[in-house]
Amino acid sequence: xxxxxxxxxxxxxxxxxxxxxxxxxxxxxxxxxxxxxxxxxxxxxxxxxxxxxxxxxxxxxxxxxxxxxxxxxxxxxxxxxxxxxxxxxxxxxxxxxxxxxxxxxxxxxxxxxxxxxxxxxxxxxxxxxxxxxxxxxxxxxxxxxxxxxxxxxxxxxxxxxxxxxxxxxxxxxxxxxxxxxxxxxxxxxxxxxxxxxxxxxxxxxxxxxxxxxxxxxxxxxxxxxxxxxxxxxxxxxxxxxxxxxxxxxxxxxxxxxxxxxxxxxxxxxxxxxxxxxxxxxxxxxxxxxxxxxxxxxxxxxxxxxxxxxxxxxxxxxxxxxxxxxxxxxxxxxxxxxxxxxxxxxxxxxxxxxxxxxxxxxxxxxxxxxxxxxxxxxxxxxxxxxxxxxxxxxxxxxxxxxxxxxxxxxxxxxxxxxxxxxxxxxxxxxxxxxxxxxxxxxxxxxxxxxxxxxxxxxxxxxxxxxxxxxxxxxxx
Numbered sequence: 001x002x003x004x005x006x007x008x009x010x011x012x013x014x015x016x017x018x019x020x021x022x023x024x025x026x027x028x029x030x031x032x033x034x035x036x037x038x039x040x041x042x043x044x045x046x047x048x049x050x051x052x053x054x055x056x057x058x059x060x061x062x063x064x065x066x067x068x069x070x071x072x073x074x075x076x077x078x079x080x081x082x083x084x085x086x087x088x089x090x091x092x093x094x095x096x097x098x099x100x101x102x103x104x105x106x107x108x109x110x111x112x113x114x115x116x117x118x119x120x121x122x123x124x125x126x127x128x129x130x131x132x133x134x135x136x137x138x139x140x141x142x143x144x145x146x147x148x149x150x151x152x153x154x155x156x157x158x159x160x161x162x163x164x165x166x167x168x169x170x171x172x173x174x175x176x177x178x179x180x181x182x183x184x185x186x187x188x189x190x191x192x193x194x195x196x197x198x199x200x201x202x203x204x205x206x207x208x209x210x211x212x213x214x215x216x217x218x219x220x221x222x223x224x225x226x227x228x229x230x231x232x233x234x235x236x237x238x239x240x241x242x243x244x245x246x247x248x249x250x251x252x253x254x255x256x257x258x259x260x261x262x263x264x265x266x267x268x269x270x271x272x273x274x275x276x277x278x279x280x281x282x283x284x285x286x287x288x289x290x291x292x293x294x295x296x297x298x299x300x301x302x303x304x305x306x307x308x309x310x311x312x313x314x315x316x317x318x319x320x321x322x323x324x325x326x327x328x329x330x331x332x333x334x335x336x337x338x339x340x341x342x343x344x345x346x347x348x349x350x351x352x353x354x355x356x357x358x359x360x361x362x363x364x365x366x367x368x369x370x371x372x373x374x375x376x377x378x379x380x381x382x383x384x385x386x387x388x389x390x391x392x393x394x395x396x397x398x399x400x401x402x403x404x405x406x407x408x409x410x411x412x413x414x415x416x417x418x419x420x421x422x423x424x425x426x427x428x429x430x431x432x433x434x435x436x437x438x439x440x441x442x443x444x445x446x447x448x449x450x451x452x453x454x455x456x457x458x459x460x461x462x463x464x465x466x467x468x469x470x471x472x473x474x475x
Contacts, residue, residue: 001244001248001249001250002247002248002249002250003249003250003252004249004250004251004252006034006251006252007032007252007253008032008033008034008242008251008252008253008254009026009031009032009033009253009254009255009468010026010031010032010033010034010253010254010255010256010257010464010468011033011034011035011036011242011243011251011253011255011256011257012026012033012034012035012036012256012257012258012259012440013036013230013233013243013256013257013258013259013260013265013269014035014036014037014038014044014258014259014260014441015035015036015037015039015042015043015044015210015214015224015226015259016042016043016044016045016046016259016260016406016441016453017043017044017046017209017210017213017441017450017453017454017457018259018440018441018442018447018453018454018456018457018460019035019037019044019257019259019440019441019457020035020042020043020210020213020214020217020457021075021079021213021453021454021457021458021461022257022259022440022457022458022460022461022464023035023217023222023461024079024213024216024217024220024222024461025079025457025458025461025462025465026222026461026464026465027217027220027221027222028079028220029461029465030221031465031468032221033217033221033222033223034222034223034224034225034251034253035217035222035223035224035225036224036225036228036230036243036245036251037224037225037226037227037228038227038228038229038230038407039226039227039405039406040226040227041207041210041211041226042210042211042213042214042224042226043058043206043207043209043210043211044210044259044406045058045059045060045402045406045413046058046059046060046206046207046209046210046450047059047206047207047210047405048204048205048206048207048208049207051296051298051393051395052298052392052393053298053393054296054298054347054349054393055204055205055347056205056296056349056351057205057206057207057351058206058294058397058405059292059294059353059397059402059413060206060450061201061206061312061342061351062090062093062198062199062200062201062312062342063198063200063201063209063449063450063451064193064194064197064198064199064200064449064450064451065193065197065450065451065454066087066089066197066200066451067197070193070197070451071451071454071455071458072200072450072451072454075454075455075458076454079213079216080216081209081212081213081216084212084215084216085202085203085204085208085209085212086202086203087200087201087202087203088200088201088203088310089107089199089200089201090199090201090308090310090311090312090345091106091107091199092104092105092106092107092112092199092308092311093105093106093107093195093198093199093311093312094170094194094195094198094199094311094312094313094314095307095308095311095312095313095314096166096169096170096314096315096316097313097314097315097316097383098162098165098166098169098315098316098317098318098319099317099318100162101119101162101166103115103116103119103166104311105195105196105198105199107199109131109135109196112131112195112196113127113128113131116163116166119163119166120160120162120163122160123158123159123160123163126157126158127158127163129157130157130158131196133157134188134191134192134196135192135196137188145184145185145188146183146184146185146420146423146424147420148183148184148420149179149180149181149182149183149184149187149420150168150171150179150182150183150184150186150187150188151164151168151178151179151180151182152184153184153187153188154167154168154179161319162319164179165316165319165320165321167191168187168321169314169316169321169338170194170195170312170314170340171187171190171191171194172321172324172325172338172355173314173338173339173340173353173355174190174194174340174414174449175187175190175289175414175418175448175449176289176290176355176413176414176417176418177289177290177325177417177418177419178321178322178324178325179321180321180322181325181417181419182418182419183418183419183420183422183423184420185423185424186418186423186448187418189448189449189452190448190449193449193451193452194449198312199310199311199312201310201345225245228245228246229245229246230243230244230245230246230260230269231243231244231245231246231248231269232244232269232270232271233256233258233265233269233270233274233434233437234250235270235274235434238433238434238435239434239435239436240253240254240255240256240434240435240436240437241253242256243256243269253436254436254468255436255437255438255464255467255468256436256437256438257437257438257439257440257460257464258437258438258439258440259439259440259441259457260406260407260408260441260443261406261407261408261409261412261415261443262283262286262415262416262428262439262443262444263283263286263288263409263443264407264409265439265443266279266280266283266431267280267283267284270434270437274433274434275431275433275434276432276433279427279431279432282425282427286416286422287416287417287419287422288408288409288410288412288415288416288417289412289413289414289415289416289417289418290325290328290329290355290356290357290412290413290414290417291355291356291357291358291399291402291403291410291411291412291413292353292354292355292356292397292399292402292411292413293353293354293356293371293372293375293396293397293398293399294351294352294353294396294397295350295351295352295353295354295372295375295376295394295395295396296349296350296351296393296394296395296396296397297349297350297351297352297376297387297391297393297394298348298349298391298392298393298394299348299349299350299390299391299392300348300390300391300392301348302390303348303390305343305383305384307341307343307383307384308343309343309344309345310342310343310344310345311342311343312340312341312342313340313341313342313343313383314338314340315338315339315340315341315382315383316337316338317337317338317382318337318338323335324336324337324338325355328354328355328356328357329357330357331356331357331359331371333354333356333371333374333375333378334374334378336354336355336356337378338354339352339353339354339375339378339379340352340353340354341353341379341383348390350379352375352379354375355413356371356399357399357410358399358400358403358410358411359399359400360400361400363400364398364399364400364401368396368398371396371398372394372395372396375396376388376391376394398411399411414442414448414449415441415442415443415444415445415448416428416443416445418448422445423445424445424446425445428443428444428445428446429444429445429446429456429460429463430463438460438463438464439460440453440456440457440460441453441456441457442456444456444460446459
C-alpha cells in the first residue's frame with residue numbers, strides 16, 4: 001500500500017448529482033475536496049452517451065423543482081449553474097394515457113387541474129384541494145402522514161379509483177413503487193416536484209448538467225479523479241482516516257462522504273467489523289428499490305408521431321398498479337403493460353423505461369434482445385403504429401448495465417425502496433460510527449429524484465461544514 005502525500009479535508013465517493021452538489025458547497029467554503037468516481041465521466045444516472053449518430057440520456061432525462069422558488073433552482077443559482085447551461089421546460093411536461101383517459105400536466109397549475117377536472121368532473125373540488133395541499137404544505141401535516149402510504153393519502157381526497165390510478169401511475173416509473181407501498185411523504189414530494197414542476201431538460205442532454213457541476217466544482221478548487229475505484233474507507237480508532245483506491249494508494253482525509261450505494265458503503269467499503277452490530281443488521285434487512293430496463297431508439301428522418309416531443313408519456317392499458325408492480329418484480333412485460341416514453345425534441349429518437357428486477361449478468365446476456373423486442377412491440381401496438389419500420393438504431397440498458405456503471409445494489413434505480421418504514425433514517429445520513437463519515441444522495445432515505453438528491457447534497461455539505469468549523473476552532 002502506497003500513501004499519498006496529499007491530505008484532504010473531505011473525500012467524496014461518487015460523482016453523481018448529490019456528490020457533485022455536496023462537493024461544490026464544500027469547495028466553495030474553502031475546504032480541500034476530492035471526488036473519486038469509478039466511471040470515466042461524472043453524473044451517475046445523469047449521464048449521456050452517443051451511439052449511431054444520436055445522443056441519448058443514459059437513465060434520467062429531465063428533472064423538477066426548478067420553478068422560481070424551487071429547491072433545484074435555488075441551489076443551481078447559488079452555484080451559478082443556471083448561467084452555465086441552457087435549461088428548457090416542456091409544456092405539457094407529462095401526459096398520462098389509459099384506455100379511457102388522456103390527461104396532461106402543464107406549466108400553469110390551473111391548466112393541469114382543469115385537464116383532470118374535465119376527465120373527472122365529480123372530483124373537481126377534491127382535485128383542487130389535493131393540488132393546493134401539495135404546493136402549500138404545512139410541515140406539521142406532512143409529519144402526520146409520515147407513517148401512511150401514498151394510497152392512504154389518495155383515499156383521503158378521492159373516491160374514483162381510476163383517477164387515483166392516473167395520479168399514482170407515473171410514480172411507479174419514477175419512484176419504483178405502487179401507491180399501496182410508497183411512503184405518502186415521498187409520493188407527495190415526487191408528485192409536486194416531477195408532475196407539478198417537472199419537465200426541465202438541459203440543452204445537450206443530462207451530461208451537460210453533470211459536466212457543468214463538475215466544472216464548477218473544479219473552479220471552486222475541487223479535484224476529481226475519474227475511472228477511480230474506491231476499495232476501502234480506512235478507519236482507525238472508530239474515526240475515518242481516508243480511502244484506499246484501486247492502485248492501492250491510501251488517500252488521507254478528515255471526512256469521507258459516500259454518494260454511492262449505502263449497502264456497499266457499510267458492508268464492503270467499511271466492512272462488518274467497522275460498524276455497530278445493530279446497524280449491520282438494519283443494512284442487511286433494508287430493501288432496495290426495483291431496477292429498470294431502458295430502451296434507446298434512433299429513428300430515421302421520416303419518423304412522425306402524434307405524441308408531443310419533449311413530454312414524458314406514461315402509458316398503461318389497465319388500472320391495476322399492484323398487479324403491474326408484481327409483474328415487474330417477475331420481469332413480465334406483457335402483464336406489467338405500461339411504460340414511460342420520451343421523444344426527444346432536437347432529434348428523431350426515443351427513450352423508454354419499464355421497471356424490472358435485477359437477476360444476473362448471464363440472464364440479461366441471454367434475454368436482453370427478447371425484452372427489447374417485446375418492449376418495441378408494446379409501444380407499436382398501443383402508442384406509435386409502425387414504429388419498427390422507422391428504427392435505424394436500437395439498444396437497451398438492463399439492470400445489470402445500471403449495476404455495472406454505478407455499482408448500485410442489484411441495479412437499483414432509486415436507492416432504498418421508498419416505503420414508510422424506510423423513510424428518513426438518520427443513520428443513513430450521519431452514522432454514529434465511524435466518526436467523520438457522512439452519506440449523501442438517494443441512498444440516505446431522505447431524497448428521491450434529482451431534486452431530492454440536489455437537496456440532500458446541499459444539506460450534507462452544510463452539516464459537514466459545521467463540524468469542520470468546530471474542529472478548526474478546537475485546534
